[in-house]
Amino acid sequence: MSMNQQQLEAFVQSGFAQAAFCGDLGIRPTACGPGWVETELAILPRHSQQNGFVHAGVQSTIADHTAGVAAATTVAEGFSVLSVEFKVNLLRPALCDILLCRAEVLKAGKHICVVEAEVFALKDGAKRLFSKATVTVAVMPIADTQPR
Amino acid sequence: MSMNQQQLEAFVQSGFAQAAFCGDLGIRPTACGPGWVETELAILPRHSQQNGFVHAGVQSTIADHTAGVAAATTVAEGFSVLSVEFKVNLLRPALCDILLCRAEVLKAGKHICVVEAEVFALKDGAKRLFSKATVTVAVMPIADTQPR
Amino acid sequence: MSMNQQQLEAFVQSGFAQAAFCGDLGIRPTACGPGWVETELAILPRHSQQNGFVHAGVQSTIADHTAGVAAATTVAEGFSVLSVEFKVNLLRPALCDILLCRAEVLKAGKHICVVEAEVFALKDGAKRLFSKATVTVAVMPIADTQPR
Amino acid sequence: MSMNQQQLEAFVQSGFAQAAFCGDLGIRPTACGPGWVETELAILPRHSQQNGFVHAGVQSTIADHTAGVAAATTVAEGFSVLSVEFKVNLLRPALCDILLCRAEVLKAGKHICVVEAEVFALKDGAKRLFSKATVTVAVMPIADTQPR
Numbered sequence: 001m002s003m004n005q006q007q008l009e010a011f012v013q014s015g016f017a018q019a020a021f022c023g024d025l026g027i028r029p030t031a032c033g034p035g036w037v038e039t040e041l042a043i044l045p046r047h048s049q050q051n052g053f054v055h056a057g058v059q060s061t062i063a064d065h066t067a068g069v070a071a072a073t074t075v076a077e078g079f080s081v082l083s084v085e086f087k088v089n090l091l092r093p094a095l096c097d098i099l100l101c102r103a104e105v106l107k108a109g110k111h112i113c114v115v116e117a118e119v120f121a122l123k124d125g126a127k128r129l130f131s132k133a134t135v136t137v138a139v140m141p142i143a144d145t146q147p148r
Numbered sequence: 149m150s151m152n153q154q155q156l157e158a159f160v161q162s163g164f165a166q167a168a169f170c171g172d173l174g175i176r177p178t179a180c181g182p183g184w185v186e187t188e189l190a191i192l193p194r195h196s197q198q199n200g201f202v203h204a205g206v207q208s209t210i211a212d213h214t215a216g217v218a219a220a221t222t223v224a225e226g227f228s229v230l231s232v233e234f235k236v237n238l239l240r241p242a243l244c245d246i247l248l249c250r251a252e253v254l255k256a257g258k259h260i261c262v263v264e265a266e267v268f269a270l271k272d273g274a275k276r277l278f279s280k281a282t283v284t285v286a287v288m289p290i291a292d293t294q295p296r
Numbered sequence: 297m298s299m300n301q302q303q304l305e306a307f308v309q310s311g312f313a314q315a316a317f318c319g320d321l322g323i324r325p326t327a328c329g330p331g332w333v334e335t336e337l338a339i340l341p342r343h344s345q346q347n348g349f350v351h352a353g354v355q356s357t358i359a360d361h362t363a364g365v366a367a368a369t370t371v372a373e374g375f376s377v378l379s380v381e382f383k384v385n386l387l388r389p390a391l392c393d394i395l396l397c398r399a400e401v402l403k404a405g406k407h408i409c410v411v412e413a414e415v416f417a418l419k420d421g422a423k424r425l426f427s428k429a430t431v432t433v434a435v436m437p438i439a440d441t442q443p444r
Numbered sequence: 445m446s447m448n449q450q451q452l453e454a455f456v457q458s459g460f461a462q463a464a465f466c467g468d469l470g471i472r473p474t475a476c477g478p479g480w481v482e483t484e485l486a487i488l489p490r491h492s493q494q495n496g497f498v499h500a501g502v503q504s505t506i507a508d509h510t511a512g513v514a515a516a517t518t519v520a521e522g523f524s525v526l527s528v529e530f531k532v533n534l535l536r537p538a539l540c541d542i543l544l545c546r547a548e549v550l551k552a553g554k555h556i557c558v559v560e561a562e563v564f565a566l567k568d569g570a571k572r573l574f575s576k577a578t579v580t581v582a583v584m585p586i587a588d589t590q591p592r
Contacts, residue, residue, distance in 0.1 A: 021203035024194040046172040051294050055169035056231045057209025064204045083204045084408055085432055087235035087383055087531045089558050091551040107535040112380055114533050136381055146199050232556055233580055235383045237410050239403040255387040260528055262385050284529055317499035320490040342468040347590050351465035352508045352527045357501025379500045383531035442495050
């Protein structure tokens with residue numbers, strides 16, 4: 001899609017606002033450009049697993065969704081995306097107040113788009129990488145992404 | 149661990165009760181045995197993505213956590229597990245009232261355990277498979293799974 | 297494709313005969329049906345990694361290719377498949393004389409097909425599972441699978 | 445391991461020389477440093493799949509092995525690595541004379557090491573990325589990586 005920065009930001013914003021589960025968790029976009037999106041999530045006690053770390057499911061959700069919206073910024077008008085599969089490596093137990101994610105398209109294809117997403121926190125100004133995901137999405141006419 | 153069925157059920161129950169994010173979503177175990185666990189989740193509007201389907205992050209969370217607890221039933225006393233990585237294929241858009249998951253250990257190793265998890269719904273008595281995950285967990289002394 | 301068993305076997309046979317790297321390794325199909333293919337490979341010293349085990353690359357090749365041909369048996373006339381991605385778990389070091397693989401389609405879609413492939417050896421009549429792969433292939437018109 | 449550049453190069457060289465399947469394909473290291481290795485492979489007709497592209501199995505082999513040796517440069521004396529799992533995205537059909545690979549450690553852990561490997565060719569001085577893999581390896585005492 002050919003959008004100016006303001007349109008792009010509105011598009012990305014709505015890509016999160018329309019997904020109830022992103023709202024439920026508290027994920028929100030903070031920056032974007034063509035083919036990339038950044039998000040953040042204020043970590044609450046309810047986001048944790050049994051030992052107090054951020055649950056892998058929370059990390060996967062922010063990675064998958066940020067990746068999907070990043071991919072969506074690259075597709076033609078009238079098309080949208082659905083996740084086909086993703087793989088995430090949990091590199092170290094995640095403890096933080098604010099979880100950050102940056103997703104960037106690795107390959108934008110006509111039918112398939114591959115996106116990488118890093119989930120991290122900032123500590124003393126440096127990136128502490130918690131997990132890294134590779135997300136494959138299918139590009140399809142918007143109608144095909146809707147329930148029938 | 150050598151546990152009788154009652155101990156196993158209590159162990160599995162607490163494997164979900166202690167994980168805040170599982171409680172937040174509403175995931176609960178329904179059946180288990182050595183090396184396998186089954187769970188369910190009543191789907192609410194807040195679990196959906198932009199088109200009304202169950203969010204990939206919800207499917208990943210139930211798959212990862214059910215797999216982790218299934219793996220935990222196979223480790224020696226004093227040991228626990230942490231997810232190293234997982235990969236999930238989203239086979240079709242998920243629409244359902246009750247999401248089900250069954251995780252089963254494929255290979256129980258001393259250091260690494262590999263688990264498969266299927267996420268599905270029942271429809272007319274048949275399994276409608278939404279996604280399938282392969283989860284790799286590390287087996288480690290309980291102390292190493294705690295925040296330091 | 298609607299093929300009788302004889303046509304199916306010829307189709308599968310040619311799916312390996314035309315792939316030079318399968319011939320180079322020595323991979324050959326041994327059985328098939330709609331949506332599944334079985335193959336075998338006589339292990340030679342040149343297939344090994346540094347410790348004498350069957351190289352992960354050999355296991356990946358037989359898994360990926362057997363999966364691709366299994367997927368190809370499910371697509372419509374005029375269409376073919378290309379691998380989009382795969383993930384393989386190496387469950388234990390592989391030592392054997394004959395490596396076997398069975399690939400079976402998990403979900404046959406119009407655009408995307410997901411296949412599972414197990415790589416194993418028989419020992420005392422039982423399956424010794426070395427690795428398990430999940431392979432995602434794209435279904436596309438035959439012309440789109442050819443170099444331009 | 446603490447090695448000077450000459451020792452590191454000898455170590456990496458032997459990491460390929462001792463793996464018969466790497467020699468069989470023709471994979472050879474071209475550069476290395478602590479935590480990274482680069483390799484190349486002159487593509488021959490026998491490396492191709494049915495349409496003349498470099499087989500996914502060839503790409504996986506160079507990615508997995510280059511990643512494994514990159515990981516091995518980061519482990520302590522007396523330890524070695526074995527691949528636990530990997531995932532590879534095949535981004536576009538691969539046509540080239542010389543296949544290149546660069547693997548770089550993303551996270552070097554005491555028990556688990558995660559490595560990223562890019563498989564590409566140079567065209568007009570630019571990188572043409574064919575596939576990208578994420579490889580998880582287990583770090584273990586050398587004796588545990590040997591057949592018993």
